[in-house]
Amino acid sequence: MSPGADERDDAALLRAVARGDEQSLATLYDRHAGWLTVRMSRRCAMPDVVDHAVQDTFLALWQKAGAYRGGGDVAAFIWGIGIRRLIDAIRRDTGARRWPPWRAAKPEVVVSAEDQVLAGIEHGRLGQALATLSPELRGAIEATVLDGLTCAEAGVLLGVAEGTVKSRCHRARVALRAALADQQAGPQERAYRQKVWGTS
Amino acid sequence: MDEMTLNVTAVAVRADGLSRRYGATRALDEVGLNLERGITGLLGPNGAGKTTLLSILATVSEPDAGRVSVFGLDPRDGAERVEIRRRLGYLPQDLGYHRHFTVAAFLDYVAILKEITGRRDRAEEVARVLAAIGLEDRARTRIRALSGGMRQRLGIAQALLGRPDLLILDEPTAGLDPEQRLRFRELLSDLPGNPVIVLSTHQADDIAAICPQVIVLLQGRVHFAGTPAGLAATAAGRVWAANERDARAHLSWRGADNRWRHVGDRPPDDAELVPPTVEDGYLLLSHAAGAR
Amino acid sequence: MTSSLPGPAGPAAGADGHAGEDLLAGYAAGTLQTIEVWSVEAHLTGCAGCRSALSAQVDTERLARNRSVLLARAALGDGGRARRLLGRCGLPEHLLRLLGATPSLRRSWLLSVLGVLAVVAGEAAAVKYGWIPGGGPGRLAGYRDPAVVAPFLLLAPLLVLAGVAAAFLPMFDPAYRLAVAAPFSGFTLLLVRTLSALTAALVPVIAAAFLLPGPGWLPVALLLPSLALCAFALAAATVMGPRAAAVTAGVLWAVPVLLLATTHGPLPIVQRNAQFACAAVLCASAVVLLARRDRFEWGWMR
Secondary structure, three states, X not given: OOOOOOOOOHHXXXXXXXXXXXXXXXXXXXXXXXXXXXXXXXXXXXXXXXXXXXXXXXXXXXHHHHHOOOOOOHHHHHHHHHHHHHHHXXXXXXXOOOOOOOOXXXXXXXXXXXXXXXHOHXXXXXXXXXXXXOHHHHHHHHHHHHOOOOHHHHHHHHOOOHHHHHHHHHHHHHHHHHHHHOOOOOHHHHHHHHHHHOOO | OHHHHHOOOOOOEEEEEEEEEEOOEEEEEEEEEEEOOEEEEEEOOOOOOHHHHHHHHOOOOXXXXXXXXXXXXXXXXXXXXXXXXXXXXXXXXXXXXXOOOEHHHHHHHHHHHOOOOOHHHHHHHHHHHHHHHOOHHHOOOEHHHOOHHHHHHHHHHHHHOOOOOEEEEEOOOOOOOHHHHHHHHHHHHOOOOOOEXXXXXXXXXXXXXXXXEEEEEEOOEXXXXXXXXXXXXXXXXXXXXXXXXXOOOOEEEEOOOXXXXXXXXXXXXXXXEOOOOHHHHHHHHHHHHHHO | OOOOOOOOOXXXXXXXXXXXXXXXXXXXXXXXXXXXXXXXXXXXXXXXXHHHHHHOOOOHHHHHHHXXXXXXXXXXXXXXXXXXXXXXXXXXXXXXXXXXXXXXXXXXXXXXXXXXXXXXXXXXXXXXXXXXXXXXXXXXXXOOOHHHHHHHHHHHHHHHHHHHHHHHOHHHOOOHHHHHHOOOOHHHHHHHHHHHHHXXXXXXXXXXXXXXXXXXXXXXXXXXXXXXXXXXXHHHHHXXXXXXXXXXXXXXXXXXXXXXXXXOOOHHHHOHHHHHHHHHHHHHHHHHHHHOHHHHHOOOXX
């Protein structure tokens, strides 16, 4: 970042961008492009496509900064735009072979005892439950729940048909529920389960 | 083109017997040259035919006589001419600009003319050349708001679009201040792909600083082709420094060290022989050509 | 959107609730487990400090490259509303960008055309609607005052010709030598520019013709003469050079119109025989133009 870096908060920068201030766009880029690139790279292993998606995201900000209504984190707003630009970029690239978006080559390791102590029991249990899922099921859950994509969009991201995404989500939820069924759930986890599959 | 890949030191651009008249004036008279990859300087006064020669090499005008071969291609053949233009970057003298265009829009326009049709590819190329000549902050400035030096840099930038193999620059350093000239020299030595670069100038110090090869063009004819050291050497034994003016010398002027410098055939009294510079060689050649 | 996963209390938490350096490095490298990744991502959404710490882990050259491409694309913009509209009709974007260099499509030019039309057609329209009294010699049966349309008949096709001339004459393109030295086909460039200039000029001219007194077919009757004039200018340019061709075309229209206006009245210039003549000129010019189109690849600098 340049010396004398911009002290304005992200919302102020977005307002400046909406007015056509290019410098503010550059500052927003400097602040957010790094994590955006990493987060997108976790979902798409082709760096060219990720580069295009990052550019398109900030271009979309440049053109539509006025759509930000001031509620919630700017980062979440940017990710909401970004994930859809990523899907568009992947769609445009459908000619090329699509690599699996997760590093499926690495075998899952059981969460270590130390981590469990750090984490608190709920997390460790959820992590262990997730670890029992196959990579495809995990990917489906991540796309629909974490990223909030529709099944069609998730299909583009994962390189499968929409129906496949739906059935994988269903199987994932069933498996997670089974893995956690016989354990005591704390309040945080109950809220999470409510969110993921609608019951605790 | 097969010759090129087999023999890396082959001459890339060849011209033979080029002649061109404008009305009664002979702009070029039986000009021949061989250009290799790297920078070649074309040195000559205004009206010597440099612009005419460069516009012929750039396939913008046609000679009355003679042949040109660029990377083995002949500009007289339609398809080959287009192929030459694909590998060409050209900065004409006194280039005009659409004044309402912004810097980025102008570069985008030239990129389309260079057949870079994809939107994203064009943006990447525009970004690349803007960074190369240091005008990124001015991407949205309208050209009519640019200074002369910036416009010149913009002209150089458009020539760089598309990574040309042949870069023809007509008076590229005109209007640039010394610092910009320095950056221009660095830019030229850093170009990817080691293209053939030919630039014209009427200032000898540009040549001395960047061009490993120089061609001196006077009154439409080539009077020297070789290295700058060779050009300087043509004046060996005929350059003196003295404390006073000498009327018999071809040329004399007060140099930077506050002494008079004479270029001529006869040594003035109490003058000492000094090693010749590129400029001395050029001046001697000009004088000889003028005397003819 | 982003779910409310267990946030900072998850494994992403260091002692102060922020993601540790190792965790961020693991996230950037893709070595974390799923639940850790989810926690990190949820945390990052709310924490600017960890976001910049993560940025430091990303390849700076890649970020810089994307930054400059982004700023270049932002600087280029999308060309404006008109281009967006035309783009959606299926016209290729790069051809639309080329039109930006055509003077006859700029606002200033179009306003001048409208200005001239307003003067020329305005007077005639005023007569038609009775705002000013008409009258004069050379009345033809059925029409009130054909002499009134004479200025319009003279100037309207010339306005179209001027628009087309501005699109192809080198003197109107300051960066002309760049266009010549570039691989893009000179003929395609010419067609793109002249066709768009033609359309941009014909629309106001024909619209103004509706305001005029006189026969109802007058607006349509202007089409062929205008097209013929422009085609002739282009074809003649391959023979006598662009400037001479444009001037010749203008003279070849102006002289007959002026002669007729002072004798019989100007209408014959757009009546049947003249229309046939214009059609013939148009076809002949089109043939010549196509046959000699590589003349445009060399430019006019021979």
